[in-house]
Amino acid sequence: MSSLKAVLFDLDDTLIDWSGFKADWAAVEHKHLSGVFNYLCANIHQLPDLDAYIAEVRSRMMGAWTSARMNLRAPNLGTILVEAAAALGAPAESLDARRCLESYAWEAVAGTVGFPDAAETLKLLAQHGVKVGIVTNAHQPMWLRDVELRTHGLFDFFPTCRISAADVGYLKPHPAIFQAALNCTGTNPSETVFVGDDPEADIVGAQAAGLLAVLRRSRRGTGNLSRIVPDEVIDSLAELPAILDGWYPGWRNGA
Ligand SMILES: [Mg+2]
Structure with missing residues (x-):
């Protein structure tokens, strides 16, 4: 025993x-992704526009969760924030997942x-x-x-x-x-x-x-x-x- x-x-x-979370998840995410977008534009590369960046992140996130259902490989937000920026023209060598995640400024959800x-x-x-x-x-x-x-x-x-x-x-x-x-x-x-x-x-x-x-x-x-x-x-x-x-x-x- x-x-x-x-x-x-x-x-x-x-x-x-x-159970008390009633807001729209997309709105919560929009706020945090705006922070990343602003950081990237100010420090790394002028991205085309916020909506394009958010769409790129969401599509990559959805793809990562879809394949995760098959292979259980965990999606990683930092990787996705970086890859989405690179896909929109930011130079990959200047991108840092940690800095992107810091500007995501995550917090407890209302x-x-x-x-x-x-x-x-x-x-x-x-x-x-x-x-x-x-x-x-x-x-x-x-x-x-x-x-x-x-x-x-x-x-x-x-x-x-x-x-x-x-x-x-x-x-x-x-x-x-x-x-x-x-x-x-x-x-x-x-x-x-x-x-x-x-x-x-x-x-x-x-x-x-x-x-x-x-x-x-x-x-x-x-x-x-x-x-x-x-x-x-x-x-x-x-x-x-x-x-x-x-x-x-x-x-x-x-x-
Ligand atoms: Mg649970």
């Missing part, structure tokens, strides 16, 4: 609640909040020496998503293991991203539990990597659960400690 050493969490709709049930459970896990980590299918590198974690008061709970697909190169459910997280926590699959809201990415992926997988039912709706059997299902992170009691008796005493 293994002991509990780590719990890994998906980010969106597991730790961050997106309407999103940290789930109020997260802090207490995360505190309890830390108190009992259980490591925690984040594994997200984001196309942004983790340092951008860290901005949101800080805004939502979640950052301090995850001092070391925050894993974005954009950094690893693979999306959940690919085993490589789960392995990257296990390398970070330094734990074995049997000592590690995964919590997420996406049946395919989180539950199928974690189980295939040998982890017990808890489905957090999302208020935004849970995807297709046919043929997918989570090890447990919760509606609140407050339910997690009791599930861990059942799987790892004595974990609260370091067993």
Whole structure:
């Protein structure tokens, strides 16, 4: 019988609640891409016009997500911002993904909040020496998503293991991203539990990597659960400690 050493969490709709996000995603994106466009025009190359740049980014992003559905290679926002600028005539050797991402000026999206049930459970896990980590299918590198974690008061709970697909190169459910997280926590699959809201990415992926997988039912709706059997299902992170009691008796005493 293994002991509990780590719990890994998906980010969106597991730790961050997106159910209050009602705005138009295109409008949110437009604001950030305008920042990149302005940076590029002022510092690198006069691009034809903002709409052309945004269209180029969107078409590349859509292409990257379409092929990702087949091969699970993670789209990378920095790469796409650079390639779109190069396609519109900016000299490739002057383009820097980091600078483009800085001018993207990512921030917590209006309407999103940290789930109020997260802090207490995360505190309890830390108190009992259980490591925690984040594994997200984001196309942004983790340092951008860290901005949101800080805004939502979640950052301090995850001092070391925050894993974005954009950094690893693979999306959940690919085993490589789960392995990257296990390398970070330094734990074995049997000592590690995964919590997420996406049946395919989180539950199928974690189980295939040998982890017990808890489905957090999302208020935004849970995807297709046919043929997918989570090890447990919760509606609140407050339910997690009791599930861990059942799987790892004595974990609260370091067993
Ligand atoms: Mg999610």
